[in-house]
Structures are given as structure tokens and as C-alpha cells.
Amino acid sequence: QVQLVQSGAEVKKPGASVKVSCKASGYTFTRYHIHWVRQAPGQGLEWMGIINPSDGGTGYAQKFQGRVTMTRDTSTSTVYMELSSLKSEDTAVYYCARVEFQALHIWGQGTMVTVSS
Amino acid sequence: SYELTQPPSVSVSPGQTASITCSGDKLGNKYASWYQQRPGQSPVLVIHQYNKRPSGIPERFSGANSGNTATLTISGTQAMDEADYYCQAWDSSDVVFGGGTKLTVL
Numbered sequence: 001q002v003q004l005v006q007s008g009a010e011v012k013k014p015g016a017s018v019k020v021s022c023k024a025s026g027y028t029f030t031r032y033h034i035h036w037v038r039q040a041p042g043q044g045l046e047w048m049g050i051i052n053p054s055d056g057g058t059g060y061a062q063k064f065q066g067r068v069t070m071t072r073d074t075s076t077s078t079v080y081m082e083l084s085s086l087k088s089e090d091t092a093v094y095y096c097a098r099v100e101f102q103a104l105h106i107w108g109q110g111t112m113v114t115v116s117s
Numbered sequence: 118s119y120e121l122t123q124p125p126s127v128s129v130s131p132g133q134t135a136s137i138t139c140s141g142d143k144l145g146n147k148y149a150s151w152y153q154q155r156p157g158q159s160p161v162l163v164i165h166q167y168n169k170r171p172s173g174i175p176e177r178f179s180g181a182n183s184g185n186t187a188t189l190t191i192s193g194t195q196a197m198d199e200a201d202y203y204c205q206a207w208d209s210s211d212v213v214f215g216g217g218t219k220l221t222v223l
Contacts, residue, residue: 035212045152045160045203047212059210062118093158102207103150103165110159 002026003109004034004096011114017084020111022096023081029077030054033099035079036070038092046092050099051079086115119208121215128221135191137218139204142185147206151180154201156219163202166191178179196222 007021022034036048049060050072058070064083072079079096092109097104121141129135139149148167152160162171164180177192187206191198199222204215 001136005198037212043219045205047214050210050212061211089198097160101166101169103162103172104152104160104205104212105120105165107159107161111149 002098002099004106006096006108006111007096009112009114011116012086014115014117016086016115017082018086018113019080019082020023020094020096020113022079022081022108024053024077024079024098027098029074034072034079035099035104036068037050037095037097037104039095040089040092043092048081048094053077053079074088083113086113088115090117119206119211119213121204121206121213123202123204123215123218124200125126125216126219126221129194130223131192131196132193135194135198135222136221137189137202137204137220139187139189139215141187141206141213144185144187144206145183146184149180149182149207150205151178151189152188152203152205153198154203156200160203166217172184194222196219198222 005023030053035050051058053072069082096108098106126137152165153163154160163178168180179190181188199218203217
């Protein structure tokens with residue numbers, strides 16, 4: 001079945017970087033764009049950006065410009081989201097999600113990233 | 118930047134109809150989607166392209182979108198529908214989420 005499986009929880013110190021992976025299966029990897037969305041504890045959903053697995057093209061939310069990098073590896077059907085210069089406010093669950101018909105139909109299970117000294 | 122506004126909370130009795138609104142400038146000209154999120158779980162798409170339900174979503178979920186307001190309606194609300202609900206739209210090439218509405222089934 002179609003699924004997105006994300007990497008495990010991470011604990012990072014302020015100023016460090018984190019790289020979260022999202023492995024796709026059950027469909028043609030290059031056919032659908034992947035988005036990254038995060039959710040701080042007790043807060044709502046926040047869009048971070050999008051990657052086109054076909055050509056690697058990306059688009060980032062202005063808030064994360066210069067700090068986020070999204071990449072993909074077509075050989076393993078995996079997309080990555082790297083966030084640098086981490087702050088405590090970056091503590092959140094990070095989700096990848098597949099887009100179809102302008103909606104996020106399939107979501108990963110989420111990856112908890114904790115930023116703490 | 119584009120903003121979507123939802124009420125923080127809505128309460129409904131079991132078996133009654135729950136309506137959750139989402140307001141944004143000319144939202145009716147955009148595709149609005151709705152997501153359900155239960156505690157500790159990933160969001161689940163329940164409505165997209167105005168009023169389409171993905172496979173597996175019960176018929177009691179419906180959507181409408183006109184003017185500046187999109188509405189998610191849950192008919193015959195069940196206890197299992199208690200969750201947070203988020204609306205979502207596109208602003209140019211960016212995705213925008215509403216702040217979320219906590220639906221309580223009393």
C-alpha cells in the first residue's frame with residue numbers, strides 16, 4: 001500500500017542541524033510532490049516547503065528560507081528535510097506528506113525533533 | 118501573507134450536526150481541504166476539492182466553500198469524531214493552514 005515512513009526521533013543541541021528522512025513506497029516516487037509540515041507541542045500545523053521528486057525542484061516557506069534544505073534520492077525513493085541553526089522553538093513533530101489534487105492525501109507517521117541544551 | 122481563521126473550539130452532542138468554519142480572503146475561489154487529527158496521530162485528509170471525500174472517509178463528512186468561508190459539516194456526529202480539525206488552502210505556491218478547531222462531542 002502507499003505509505004511514507006519517516007526516520008526516528010532526534011535530540012539536538014541549539015545551533016546544530018537535523019536531517020529527517022521520508023521513504024516512499026507503494027507508488028511511483030517521481031509522480032507526486034512531497035511537502036513538509038511541522039507541529040510544535042500543543043500547536044497547529046505549519047507548512048515548511050515542497051519538493052518535486054522528479055527534478056528535485058523545491059519551494060520553501062519564507063519563514064524557513066536560508067535554514068531549510070529539501071532533497072531527494074530517487075534510487076531509494078526517499079526525500080530529506082534538513083533544518084539548520086536549530087533553536088528551542090524548532091522542537092516539534094515533523095511530517096512529510098504526499099500531494100494529490102492540491103491536498104495532502106498521505107502523511108508520514110511524524111518525526112519528533114527535540115532541541116535542548 | 119494569506120491567513121485562514123478557524124474558531125478554536127466547537128462542541129456538539131452525539132448524533133447532532135457539527136459545523137466548523139474557515140475564513141479567508143476570497144477563499145471560495147480556492148480549493149479548501151480539511152484534515153482530522155486525533156491526539157498523538159498524524160493528520161488525516163477528510164475533504165478535498167471543495168467536497169470530495171477520500172476513500173474510507175464516512176459520508177457524514179461534507180464540505181462547502183463560497184465567498185470567504187469554507188465549512189466542514191459532520192452529520193450525525195459520533196464520539197470517534199472528537200479531534201482537532203484543520204482547514205488548508207493554497208496561496209500562490211504556498212500551503213496555508215488554519216489555526217485548528219478542537220471538536221468536542223459532549
